[in-house]
Amino acid sequence: MTQSDAGPRTPVKTAERTLELVEFLKAADGATLSEATDAVDLPKSSVHNYLKTLVHHGYVVENDGTYEVGLRFLDLGAYARTRVPLYPVAEPELETVAEETGELANLLVEQDGRGTFIYRKKGENAVKIDSYNGQQILLHTTAIGKALLANLPEDRVEAILDRYGLPQKTENTITDREELFAELDRIRSEGFSYDDEERISGLNCVATPILQGDDVVGAISVTGPTSRMSQSRIDDEIKQQLRNAKNIIELNLSHA
Incomplete structure (x- = not known):
């Protein structure tokens, strides 16, 4: 710790x-x-x-x-965001994902055991939810947070869970540590994580991590209403769009 x-x-x-x-x-x-x-x-x-x-x-x-x-805090926050090397690399790719899917595209990084949204881009049909750049979340409650957790060292994950616990946001939130670790194993194997109304009822999400070498530096996701985020659409369309963005972001990071 x-x-x-x-x-x-x-x-x-x-x-x-x-x-x-x-x-x-x-x-x-x-x-x-x-x-x-x-x-x-x-x-x-x-x-x-x-x-x-x-x-x-x-x-x-x-x-x-x-x-x-x-608004003085906005000055500090905007400056802090410029200090994250991932942000300028990922921003144009997330704009493309948002445009292609019409949904909400997100970029999350972990700091101090919590996730911070450093960029969110709304597509044409994106739902309006109470979210904003700079918003912090508990990692276990979302697909994008779980994508980060799955690629952190196990002792780091244990320390985060010891500090913040597994509070419940909806009836679908994972609140059992053993269940969460089993989910993280699956995410590492597949390369994608899912959020089935685990943080906000009525919303589904799919996410994938951004790696720099062996280190996870962030994660990207697409969020939308359950009525549009069916598993078939996720498998047939959205996962490929996230793969494309992930590939370009990781290549650009490696040559930055």
Whole structure:
């Protein structure tokens, strides 16, 4: 387990409180001072000072007494994405996949034991779901996350599961460790993973990993409604489109 998994030996309380407040504002989609105070174990005056400091630096904005996450974080996120070598290589290929399938094409990387969508491209018929670039997910709940897990070292997978567990998102989510490892074995053998309404009811997904040498650096997928993502369509059409994208991305990475 890396130090980031274990947490800092001497956490800085002010930094933890600041991050806790920002995470709460995100989860609550904005909050008043009173609501923020109720959410953290601090006096109201201290919460006010934290929020005003964040407002001063542009990380939080205040609208009619409601504090919201500011666009300054978008600057940081966009910069962080440019630091991922996979992103510029994969972006044009995912645009092609989205155009060809008409569905939602995705690029996910793993960091700190969770998956982060660093690019999502909507095709003409893509469903509108509550998702966005930068969104983080638990890896076991999706095809694209399982494609990553299947190609990580086993001790790394064990550490991720020890930290985050296997919480249930829908009735189809895998919540048993033995079942998950059996699924990961199948994914490694076939090269594709599937999500049968495991994170969001009504959505199916198929994914494949992106490898650089022996290391998994990300995964790509196509997501669509169950009515359009039949197994026959996945087998006859979508898997080949993902194979094509994977081949080009991996070749370009090897020569980058």
